[in-house]
Amino acid sequence: MIKKILIVDDHFIVRSGMSLLLENEIDSVQIFGANDFQEALAECGKVSFDLVILDINLPGGKKCYMVDDLRELQNDVKILIFSAHEEEIYAFRYIQAGANGYLNKLSDSDTIVKAVKTVLEGGKYISTDILDKFIAFSQHKRESNNPLEDLTHREFEIAELLVKGYGNLEIANELDIKMTTVSTHKLNIFKKTHITNIIELSELFKKFKG
Numbered sequence: 281m282i283k284k285i286l287i288v289d290d291h292f293i294v295r296s297g298m299s300l301l302l303e304n305e306i307d308s309v310q311i312f313g314a315n316d317f318q319e320a321l322a323e324c325g326k327v328s329f330d331l332v333i334l335d336i337n338l339p340g341g342k343k344c345y346m347v348d349d350l351r352e353l354q355n356d357v358k359i360l361i362f363s364a365h366e367e368e369i370y371a372f373r374y375i376q377a378g379a380n381g382y383l384n385k386l387s388d389s390d391t392i393v394k395a396v397k398t399v400l401e402g403g404k405y406i407s408t409d410i411l412d413k414f415i416a417f418s419q420h421k422r423e424s425n426n427p428l429e430d431l432t433h434r435e436f437e438i439a440e441l442l443v444k445g446y447g448n449l450e451i452a453n454e455l456d457i458k459m460t461t462v463s464t465h466k467l468n469i470f471k472k473t474h475i476t477n478i479i480e481l482s483e484l485f486k487k488f489k490g
Contacts, residue, residue: 283400284327286312288320289335289362294385298333298362298392305393306400317341317349324353331400334379336363336370344377344433351378352461360399371410377433381405426488427473435472438465443482 285302287295292315299311312327314320316339320332332350336343347359361374364385371382381404383395395405431439434455441451448466452459475481 281308283309283330284312285309285396286314286320286323286327286329286332287362288314288317288332288338290315290338294335301389301392302396305389306397315339317346321349321353324350324357329354329357331358331360331396333360333362333396336361336365336374344373347374347378348432348434348461352458358399358402360395360405367407367410371406373433375404375406382410428484428488430472431469435465435469438462439469439481439485442466442469442478443485 283306287298289295289298295313295315299313302309302311312323312329314323318340320334320338323329324332334346334350335341338346342349350357350359358380359378360381360383361371361379362383362385363370367382367384374382380399381395383392383405384407387395398405428436428439437455438451441454446454448459448462451457451462455462469481470476473481473484475484
């Protein structure tokens with residue numbers, strides 16, 4: 281079966297170089313390209329992709345929230361972040377946001393191919409150094425027993441607004457997202473934190489963030 285890959289980067293040389301590498305090294309792939317994030321969303325509205333290779337700094341992009349926006353269109357699509365930014369600062373943030381991997385643009389061709397194959401096959405890709413940091417953070421989470429740490433960036437942002445008294449419509453307008461998206465995130469927040477109402481959510485914020 282042909283694997284369809286979308287490369288989202290505003291530099292033509294990056295898209296063309298990645299396309300050539302992947303077509304030469306991975307069997308049965310079809311490569312698509314997008315110059316900015318709006319074009320990426322448009323492509324995802326037309327074609328079902330197996331993998332999106334996504335730069336961080338894109339015209340029209342919204343940092344970590346691009347992961348949510350792509351998954352709204354294609355819930356099961358795999359996302360590999362491909363960035364020149366330092367892994368130590370950004371990898372953890374994007375994996376938390378739901379990306380399947382983080383790859384530095386300075387990586388050699390063998391590493392790039394390995395990362396793409398790993399994510400396509402259903403795994404996650406991060407460097408060994410970053411993996412060690414994830415393990416340490418997971419240990420910290422188990423010890424802290426703070427349910428708010430299980431929330432994604434978008435979920436935490438919405439939780440903060442809920443605690444401030446915002447309604448679903450106000451949150452949708454504030455974050456420029458759909459009301460159905462707010463409702464879905466709200467359900468996920470309640471499920472992850474094991475609560476049933478805003479009062480309990482406020483108590484969690486007082487306990488762990490106050």
